[in-house]
Amino acid sequence: MDNSTSEMAEKLVRYIDGELTSAEKENLEQQLASDKMLQNKLDSLKSTIKAIKLYGLKSKVSAIHHPMMEEMQAPVRKINPTRKIVRYSLGVAASLILLAGCYIAYNFLTLSPDKVFASRYQSYELVTVRDGNTNETPVEKAYLEKNYKEVLRIHDAGEDHTPKGEFLCGAAALEVKDNSKAIKCFNEVLDANKQNPKPVLNDEAEYYLSLGYIRNKDYDYALPLLTKIQNDPNHIYNKKITDKLIRQVKILKRR
């Protein structure tokens, strides 16, 4: 038999595939033992099959490799630049919200009547005319000299109960942190002005009275007065009463 024929090649393949009968197999193995070329042909076919197996194994591992790489890299998956910007922006926004929250919380926790009072209080400046003809009253003189105790003494001695004297009493009382006295004196001014066709220091008295109420923790009295001033555009202290001030007083009231 010619070993180079396709019939023999086919037989070799069937031999490799284990499809020969025992007799055929025995016969072929005898030929292989004595025929070097036939043996080489068999080796060539086996090598080719080895190539297929190697390819199959490589393909199998490759098919598993890619999903496994995705699985194992999942925690560090790259994000595209747009998502990166969005994430960064959200991070910044969250930080700002947190900072704002902290700021609000800080202000809430540290808010006090004294703090609110100090944020709006400015000592009343008494305006005098130095023309040589106008005489200052003792209470005015004491106030100008910032001798607030003397102002209060004069008031208490009943020496000056004019609206202006009452007002300076309230202003001096605020300076010496006597809230009750200040409230009483400013209310005297407002009561007197009710009867007076030409009110004296009315806007000033309302404003400083509201501050006196705040520092004295009389928020229920302070709030209507503050609202009144805020709603009156002609009030000389209208600009001083802001929404923030009213909000702060409301917070103090709730606490």
Add this chain to the structure above:
Amino acid sequence: MEVIRNFPDSELVANLRFGLRMDETIRAIYRSHFDSLIWYVMNNSGSRQDAEDVFQEVVVAFIDLVQKDKFRGESTVKTFLFSLNRFIWLNELKRRGRALVREEQYEKGQEKVELDTGQLIADREGKAEVVRLVGELGETCRKILLMFYYEDLSMKEILETMHYENEQVVRNKKYKCLKQLEQMVNTNPALKQTLKNLLHG
């Protein structure tokens, strides 16, 4: 849904040797050894991509050696894989012409205590060429040959997938495809020698 589990070395090797639960076993190799092996490549001039490619090659080489009964449990699977990983990466660095002297010295120092994996997986480039050549075969031929010789499917099972008239037609087609591939191999003497070595190695 696959239950993720680790295999003891003995079970892992047995699965690979007898082709049992291959996908699950290969995934177990990745989960158990990938993280501990890639650092070697990445700490020796390699990128993450290099480390992944080398690991893939390590797995192929390991399975091939197990199936040829060249892994006999003289070391743990982890140690064996580490040796393969190191050898393949150093071999790749040399191929790229930038092997590190330090690494060569390290390799020499380890020669006596490490497994001679180099000998076991010689001719990496030859193997890559074999894979490339089979890839050039027509898709139908490649499919039939893989199903029969790699997946061990019977002619009847192949017939059900390939829509031929009968088993004899499939058998004839398989024979023609094998001959075609053999001719392709025979036109490349170096490749033929690589396969001969693989067959008898």
